[in-house]
Amino acid sequence: MADPLYTRLQATAQLLITKYGQAGKIRRVTPPDPINGGDGTSTDYDCRLFPMIYDQRYVDGTSIRSSDRQIYIGSVGLAVKPTVGDQVLTVDGxxxxIVAGDPNNYEGVTDVVFIMQGRAIS
Structure with a gap:
């Protein structure tokens, strides 16, 4: 059973992301069939997100680059849990x-918010 504290935190996070964030998509690419080959298929899932620039004190040039973004993704109504290897598409194109992530799931039941490290696709 979900802890009421984390349910309230989830609702607050969702409210802030809805108010200040933007619509986006999580793109998950399914690999091709290992026997028959072919192309992988990509599926887009709608989400609400808030991209932020990393504070300069965290940018070291290797694990966090200056072009990386910290992306907060609301967990309410999300069809999939974003994972490393997925892509996040923002409104500005x-x-x-996703190269790293933290689901903020403290008690193992409620995903409060997904905080992901996004690296721009060039």
Whole structure:
């Protein structure tokens, strides 16, 4: 059973992302069939997100680059859980690969918010 504290935190996070964020998409690419080959298929899932620039003190040039973005993705109504390897598409047309992520799931039941590290696809 979900802890009421985390349910309230999830609702607050969703409210802030809805108010200040933007619509976006999570693109998940399914690999091709290992026997028959072919092309992988991509599926887009709607989401609400808020991209932020990393504070300069965290940018080290290797694990976090200056072009990386910290992307907050609301968990309410999300059809999939974003994972490393997915892509995030923003309103301005920028696409990011998810290279690291934190689901903020403290008690193992409620995903409060997904905080992902996105690296621009060039």
């Amino acid at each position: 920028t696409a990011y690969h």
